[in-house]
Each structure stands twice: as structure tokens, then as C-alpha cells.
Amino acid sequence: MKMPFPFFIGLRYTGTRRRSQLVSFLSGISITGLVVGVALLVVVLSVMNGFDRELRERILGLVPQAAIKYRSGLDDWQYVIDTVKGDDRVVAAAPFVQLDGLVSYKRKTEPVLLYGIEPSLEPSVSQIEKYIQSETLERLSATESTVLLGAAIAEKIGATLGDKLMVVVPGSDSHHSSAKIEYFELIGIIHSKTELDNTLALTGIKQAATLAGMPGKVTGVRLKLQDLFSAPSVVYQSLIKLGVGYTGTNWTRTQGNLYHAIHMSKNLVGLLMSLIVGIAAFNVVSTLVMVVVDKQGEIAILRTLGASTKSILSIFIVQGSFIGLLGTTLGIAIGCILALLVEDFVQLLETLFHVQFLKSDVYPLTYLPSEIRAGDLLHIASTALFLSFLATLYPAWKASRVQPADALRYE
Known part of the structure; x- marks a missing residue:
């Protein structure tokens, strides 16, 4: 050629x-x-x-992609799940309790974002099983107070598996309610290699609800979506279906920046x-x-x-x-x-x-x-x-x- x-x-x-x-x-x-x-x-x-x-x-696999909440807490969270799952864009939903608190061990204290989760439903909405074994996760549903901590928090306070940690949650009204204190056994450490290792703590949903002062209720329902960028639209449509009193948030507000x-x-x-x-x-x-x-x-x-x-x-x-x-x-x-x-x-x-x-x-x-x-x-x-x-x-x-x-x- x-x-x-x-x-x-x-x-x-x-x-x-x-x-x-x-x-x-x-x-x-x-x-x-x-x-x-x-x-x-x-x-x-x-x-x-x-x-x-x-x-x-990783990050959006552990924190809620979208969440539906009620002002005074949800007592019938199953109704909310059934309602939001009517949207084809919602893959799964699970209840959670969210608290801001402090974790303390041997005079070392660190702030934490404490989530109360339902171990049987949580794997459907998050990737927690990538970091914690299923047997350890099931222990959160037991009656005793147990907790999972982010690796960075555990390192800062010097806690290891089996230690008893003090968790302090401020009262809902500083003038009429005192802070609540509970002791939790550390049964697992979350190595996500993200910024969540500095703040994240997980416990059973019942223990968290009691600590929050609303036994039998949850903070809200978290959603897992097919498309992350549909989160604002999904939350908006869900709030229209649920009616007055419900509020919503999504990852574009928490992690959007x-x-x-x-x-x-x-x-x-x-x-x-x-x-x-x-x-x-x-x-x-x-x-x-x-x-x-x-x-x-x-x-x-x-x-x-x-x-x-x-x-x-x-x-x-x-x-x-x-x-x-x-x-x-x-x-x-x-x-x-x-x-x-x-x-x-x-x-x-x-x-x-x-x-x-x-x-x-x-x-x-x-x-x-x-x-x-x-x-x-x-x-x-x-x-x-x-x-x-x-x-x-x-x-x-x-x-x-x-x-x-x-x-x-x-x-």
C-alpha cells in the first residue's frame, strides 16, 4: 500500500x-x-x-441520603415507610433516631452524632455491613446498651472493644430538662476512612429513643434512592403526600457543599x-x-x-x-x-x-x-x-x- x-x-x-x-x-x-x-x-x-x-x-452510604421527620417524633413510622415507598425512586426506607451528644472515657470527651438504628432494616438503606460484621450489628438490637464508634473518636478517647463509655445527651429544653447520661459498651469500631470516623456513633433504636426522652418514637425515616440527585424532588413529593407537620431534609443540604x-x-x-x-x-x-x-x-x-x-x-x-x-x-x-x-x-x-x-x-x-x-x-x-x-x-x-x-x- x-x-x-x-x-x-x-x-x-x-x-x-x-x-x-x-x-x-x-x-x-x-x-x-x-x-x-x-x-x-x-x-x-x-x-x-x-x-x-x-x-x-462511602459518606452517603452511612449518613441519610434523604430523611422524613415529624416535629414531635414519629410513633407510626411504618405508615411513613409505606407512603414514601410508593415512589419508584425510593429503593428502601428505615427508621432512625438522631442525637447530638458527648462520649467520654477516662476523662477524655469528644462530641458525637449518635444514630439509633434498627439492625434488621439498616443494611437495606446503608453500607454499614461493609465496616461491621452482621453478628456485631445484631447486638445493637439487644436490651443492653451497646454502641459502635468511628475509628477516629475511639482513638482520641483511647477506647477499645469492651470498654464502658459514658454518653451524655443534653436535654431538649435547657430550662426544664437536665442532661441524660447513659453507659454503653463499645462492641465495634467503624473504619470508614472518611470524615465520619470523627463524629459517627451508632446504637440500638430503642436505647437511643429512651436517651432522647421519647420512648416508642423515632426521629424520622431515612431513605435510600436510585438516583442521589432526585433527593430534593423525592422529599418534596413525600411531604405533599404525608401532609402537615412533616419535614424533610436531603444530602444536598448536609453534604452538598x-x-x-x-x-x-x-x-x-x-x-x-x-x-x-x-x-x-x-x-x-x-x-x-x-x-x-x-x-x-x-x-x-x-x-x-x-x-x-x-x-x-x-x-x-x-x-x-x-x-x-x-x-x-x-x-x-x-x-x-x-x-x-x-x-x-x-x-x-x-x-x-x-x-x-x-x-x-x-x-x-x-x-x-x-x-x-x-x-x-x-x-x-x-x-x-x-x-x-x-x-x-x-x-x-x-x-x-x-x-x-x-x-x-x-x-
Whole structure:
């Protein structure tokens, strides 16, 4: 199969060794810069995608995606569940009791967000079984007071399995109700590797209701949805069905700021890294200009042999585009490898230097997740190739303007 003349010469110029070491050096720098820029962009976007995924799967897998509450507490929560499950967008529902309190052990005290859950129904609306064994979870339904704590809280107060912890819940009315105190046995520690490890505590729904001063009632019903982004609409429609007295909340109010911050960071960092890719792509301009200077005699000979201006233009567009294709391909390949290894690499550094880069009291996650998406790779590749193509136009035009008589005058 015959290769078109411009492609043959353009690829030949790319692959042959040049007399000018400066031109070879600049060509290598152009490819290297493009590889580094594309690889970094792939890694950064993959990490941002990982944060987005873990927010949806880990954090929103433990706290309510949406919740329906009643002002004085729900005593007939089964009616609410039957009503909300009439919406096809609701996958499951379960009752809960929510309390703000303090947990104390050996004179160390930390604030907690205490949830009372029904162990038989909770796995249908959360991912608690990923972190706690089912046998341990079933102990929450027993008559004795038991509790599960986030790993960071347990570490801060120095508690281990089997310890008796004091839980203090303020009264509902500071003028007429005193704080309630209860002792709980620590039967499990939740290692979610998220910010929830600093605040989350779980106990049986009956114990929590008694501690809240409303035995037989629950705070509300939490919902698991097919589509997270339908939460505001589902809550609104459910409140219309249930009538006066009911209130609702959803994850866009509790975790929405974090979600938007992740997406804003992804867009801003992606833009900055795209500029780096653009700068690397336009290094092709300097490379090709030097090639044009280096090859003026050969360009003149091609012109005298009958090569048209269009052919000369195409030769250097092919050469520059090949440099862009090579740099983009290598960059995406290296970026994907780094994105797959970034979590293990960070963990290795933490182990070697005995330091934790991401702490749950500062960052939403304690590790660096990543998720490679085909759409991002396609966008990065198309952007880099387009910028590389643009960078070839001026040098190619410059080459097409070479006059054979002037170029061969001193040959």
C-alpha cells in the first residue's frame, strides 16, 4: 500500500537523526513536556473522580441520603415507610433516631452524632455491613446498651472493644430538662476512612429513643434512592403526600457543599492542567521552526523537484501532529498507570515516613482514591491533539514560504 508523499516525508523527518543537536533536543523536550502535562492531567482528574465516587458510596452510604421527620417524633413510622415507598425512586426506607451528644472515657470527651438504628432494616438503606460484621450489628438490637464508634473518636478517647463509655445527651429544653447520661459498651469500631470516623456513633433504636426522652418514637425515616440527585424532588413529593407537620431534609443540604467543592476543584484544577498541556503542545512550534531552519536546503530541493506549496505544508503538519500523537499516547498511558498506583504509592510513603498526609478531621477522606473515566481520557486526548495540530500551522506555513533560490544560494 502506497503512503501519500507528505506522510512519507513527514514521518521520515520525524524518525531520522538530525544534524542539529539543538533541534533533536527541542524535539525531545516537546514530546517530554506533552507526556508530563497529559499524564498529570489524567492523574489529577482521576483523583477528583475518586473523591466524587467515595463521597457517593462511602459518606452517603452511612449518613441519610434523604430523611422524613415529624416535629414531635414519629410513633407510626411504618405508615411513613409505606407512603414514601410508593415512589419508584425510593429503593428502601428505615427508621432512625438522631442525637447530638458527648462520649467520654477516662476523662477524655469528644462530641458525637449518635444514630439509633434498627439492625434488621439498616443494611437495606446503608453500607454499614461493609465496616461491621452482621453478628456485631445484631447486638445493637439487644436490651443492653451497646454502641459502635468511628475509628477516629475511639482513638482520641483511647477506647477499645469492651470498654464502658459514658454518653451524655443534653436535654431538649435547657430550662426544664437536665442532661441524660447513659453507659454503653463499645462492641465495634467503624473504619470508614472518611470524615465520619470523627463524629459517627451508632446504637440500638430503642436505647437511643429512651436517651432522647421519647420512648416508642423515632426521629424520622431515612431513605435510600436510585438516583442521589432526585433527593430534593423525592422529599418534596413525600411531604405533599404525608401532609402537615412533616419535614424533610436531603444530602444536598448536609453534604452538598462538599460535593460542589469537589466538582469546582476538579474544574479549576482541570483548567490549570489543560493550560500546562497547551504550553507543552505549543513547544512544538519552536521545535518545528528549528526543523524548518535546519531543513531549508532539503525543502528547496523538494520544491525544485516539483513539490507543491500544499505538499510542503502537509509535510510539517504531519510531523508536528505525529509528535503530538506520540506525546499524547505516552502521556495517557503513563497517566493511567500512575492513577492506578497513586493510592498505594501514598500509603507506601505514609508507612515509610510514619506520617498521615490526609487526616479525617481536615479532609473528607483519609486516603487518595482514583477513578479513571473513559470520557475524561477522550477529552484530554482530543484537547492535546487539537492544540498540537494548531501548533503546527505557523511552522508549516513558514516552510511552505521557503524560496528554493534563496535556500540553495550558499549550498
